[in-house]
Amino acid sequence: MKKAILAVFLLAAVRPAMATEAVQTGGESGVGIYKAGEITVSGKKSGSAETVSAAEMEKLGKQTLSEAAGTLPGINISNVGGRNEGMIYVRGFDMRQVPLYLDGVPLYVPYDGYVDPNRFLTMSLSGISVSKGFTSVLYGPNTLGGAINMVSRKPEKRLEGNVTAGGSFGDDQIDAGFGSFNIASNQGKWYVQAGLSMLDRDFRPLSGSFDPMKYENGGKQDNSDTRDISGTVKVGYTPNSTDEYAITFNSQHSEKGVPVYTGSNPTQPIRYWRYGNWDKTSIYYIGKTSLGETSYLKTRAYFDNYYNTLESYDDATYTTQKTSKAFSSRYDDHTVGGSVEFGTSIIKDNMLKLALLDKYDMHNEIGNIGEQSLDFEDNTFSVAAENTWSASSHVSVIAGVRQDFRSTIRAEEFADKTKSSIRSFSLEDNQATNAQLAVVGKIDEHHELTGYIASTTRFPTLKDRYSYKLGKAIANPDLDPEQSLNYGLDYTFRPSGQVTMRASVYQSKLEDTIQQVNNVAYDAATRTWLYQMQNTGKSTFSGFEYSADWQPLEWLKAHVSYSCIDRHNNSNPDLMFTDVPRHRLNGYLQFLVDRSTWVLIESEYNTRRYSTSDGLYTAGAYGLVNLRMNVGLNDALTLHASVDNLFDRNYEVAEGYPEPGREYTLSMTCAF
Template sequence: MKLKFIAFLLFPLIGFSQQNNSTPTDSIKPSNVFMLGEVIVTNHQNKDTLNRVTSKTMVSQNKMDVSRALNMLPGITLTASGPRNESMVSVRGFDLRQVPVYMDGIPVYVPYDGYVDLARFTTFDLAAIDVSKGFSSVLYGPNSLGGAINLVSRKPSQKLEYDGSLGMINENGYKGNLNIGSNIGKFYFQGGFSYLDRNSTRMSSNFVPTANENGGQRDNSYRTDQKISFKIGWTPTEKSEYAIGYINQQGEKGNPVYTGSDPLNSLLLKPRYWQWPNWDKESFYFISNSNFDDKNSLKTRLYFDRFKNTLDSYDDATYTKQTKPYAFESIYNDYTYGGNLEYNTKFIPKNDLKIAFHFKEDVHRENNLGEPVRHFIDNTVLVGIEDIYKVTPKFTVIPGVSYNIRKNTEAEDYNSTTKVISDYPSAGASDAFNAQIGFFYQLNEAQKLGATVSQKTRFATIKDRYSYRMGTAIPNPDLKPEKAVNYELNYTAGLFNKVTFQTALFYSKLSDAILNVSNVQPGKSQMQNFGEAEYLGVEAQINYEILSNLSLNVNYTYIERNNITNPNIHFTDVPNTKVMGTLEYKPIKILRLIANSEFNSSRFSTSYGARVPDYTLLNFYASGKIAKNFSIDAGINNIFDKNYCLVEGYPEEGRNFFVTLRFFNN
């Protein structure tokens, strides 16, 4: 299997060679971004390094999955769900239920709980990742309470483009990928294949062994992720474009056991022995933009997304038997379909008006092995209007408003004692209004100032409303949307053509927040619209070209999250302070050296006060071109072998290294 995989990746190297004088990580140009997949509010958005990660940056620092790539941005914190071995991020304190994830503007988050394991989304075929924080376009659709994340794919610009890699990670992991594209005038094709496999991750040598983990290679930490994607496009005119795409992701992973010491954590005495034999996602989509004339156009997105997932719970650390009461095999078989229309008109002078309609149906099907399947269906509709009003050449106002409604059409309950399926009591439709406005002023050629305010909502997920949480919770089908009002002031300045400074002050006020309320009945909790909270902070970034071959990037985030309703219940997973610095040096044209350091202050892991300490990491990367079409990348992460956690009881990887051979023709 591995030999066939390597041969498949090496095949494109035979017979293709073009002159290339760029360094290897410069191979993805701005023209390779699939612009039809972007959701752009302002015309300078795609140059905003405060809110965009490019493929060049992802490749240069070996960020193989979306969560690690996003962590390079200010305002974003790498988080994890340790008990489920899921990698996620927080955007200005909002989690992924409140900041949905899109692929080329199409929603890809999981229907049941609104989360998505970003470690399953690799970056090998991406051109960029865009983040909207707080003030996000109504064109994204519903549930963008704290913003939105859009993964933007590639689009070829030449008759033949290819790039790929073969690499080793530590002594027991490997990766490989291949991207091929062709643009022949009115038609183009883009395809990609990637494979990432690790038998385990290595723990820090400073880790103290526990009853459930003896150190060295982290037990049950394996992962395998394979991805195939392709896109076929037609551009009959300069301003019209039509594309059909397909993505197939297949993943499996282990779930390392809790190794902490928190006496209040039930996993201390009753650890989970979990494995995920499949985490598979398949997406079909059609995106088009039809220009009727110079002032009117229609953009269409249609999609069908399928998600299949299996979780196996075992008796013990041998992962062979399922005989005890807590052992089970849980099966999800979900799908989502929908679409959106955006009508764009510039008929009114100085105005760029967009009218949007979204429809989405989420179908969740679940059962444990041997049990009947339960069905849940949600329909969500949005109607929105957004305008870009150029008051003067320097002053722009962007207002937007939308009406959102979600209706549950099916929800089934299961009684494990009688083995009978019944319908939950019907819940009324839930609706919400969103409104926002942004003011942007170009002070001069080098300085921009912005101010935004947005009122956003998030509907409760199927899990929020109907989950028993393994017998510890009471369903609440009548949950209302949670609300947030987000405020932001931002400023960008360029100095002496060498320094770019960007900063943003932000404040969010949450109401009707959906929180888990304990002891609604003895020993049982319930999700309720119970909370009020506020998030506030600042983010800043400096890019400094010290010399023509030496540059420095530093970003800083400070955030406070206050639980107004109950200050004794702590918000989890987000540190108050995060600082990241990157120094890049090119001593000669064919060699690039990068040193990267990251600091995170301590953070709460539980609402009752368990914490993980602060940590500082140092990483080093090097990339050298060894021939016209080849380069070698190598790097060391966590150089000082820091023993650290994002979640108490789930230590992160210790010192690790990689070596990668890259090939390319542009």
């Protein structure tokens, strides 16, 4: 696969004549934004501190959603090490509490309540938008701490596209190849967009400072291979300047290994896991119709299918499944949903939006060969209203309310350990109310201040309610929604055209937090105490964020962001929140020869983070330096080179799961 990608690299290098209408490179990507896929709050400014553009992702070499989102203040990236999954934290909230969307369509595996962000490649996106604290009620349920929306591309020219290909290598040999191909056409009343992206990694190179141990000898990290391929086709019809109707089809296929735990926690199991399939297929429709000069109707309809296979093996040969820890697990889940949004400005100085949203989730769990499958079904319905009142040219008031209803249709379990018959769990329904208020003040052309308060909720996932955690827990179908009261201040200061500064202070007070409660019941057969997920937690998240962009000279750009967060468990102060450092600092300096030729130095520093709630095991503090270079060879061709983890730092974001050491990357892009 990597040889094929490098062949495309060479083909791109000898085809400069393809550049009929060259797009800008370097600082500007020339990528058209699919506006219909955005969800915005009228009157609330979305600064660059909440958005990562295609140009920024390309400049910083961020190939996955996790990497791209991690460039923003208040965002921390971790790994669910035991499953080799990424996890994005927004102001301390994980992805079950901050849902992921593509063009406003919710994306998550119905059983888990979230989806692995490392499986989403950025090469076909126009940008990523992150809402923090105050999130539009039009997104729908479960936005306890915010929302992440990936926005796709929309063509602007009669013919446009790009080809990118490259490879990465450690200190001795190639470890990964990647590539993408995007082609599109806008013919006025209709357009078509197609893209293919791939990332093929044989292994992750460990730092030379990694000390070999029993289950990992260093160098090439064992069982760390991943293969991702994603294809998208979008067809749109634009009969006039205000109306638009588009259908998008997306298919993803992934395979991945799960590196073995290498830490010092004796209770952490040694697993030999592989995901043979991590597949997702989606089709969705988005339409927007103007109703006169003051109103519109926007509709979404979608279908998602997730198919995952997990194999647990006996040992590091990954060939046999004979011991008690070996098993097979398959998810065959699907989602059907849609929404209708009506907006009108018929009332002077007001923009009113009303929405109905519905989502049906089905989880089909298939165990070892010969076992019966278990079915789980939920349906979630929401009614939302949001109004923006432009009180003056300087002040806007935004109010929103949403009522969510979750119905449990089916939830099955085996009647006994023979797994010969199936019975139903008790079926419990829930509802939750969300409300928020914000005041946006534009003091003058240099200052903008926003204050907000939001009461938000999250329904417990199927896994929260019904999982036995591989025999270590008992289920709890009676779980209630989590609740949070979020409030904060956002301030933007633009003293000149060369400097923009943003600062935020916030606090979230959480109640009915779903937490693990130990020693709930004793299993005499295994002689172990079992735990249960319960609504026992109360906690407070408080934090501060700052970011600044500065261009003092035509040839020099600088960016810096800092995040500080304190997460306190009010119910049990001895329990620590995991996976998020208290302090994080990151930024870059960019030295420009011209728009497409530059050198960039990127760095970040993270303090330690807890990996277990008792605080005994931590991932230590670390600092990284990355070096990037871009060379515009002509109007069509761009060469990009980078060195990540320049000083080969041995570090972790989850204790026992080391991150890659020094890695070199070389790629070329041909734009046309």
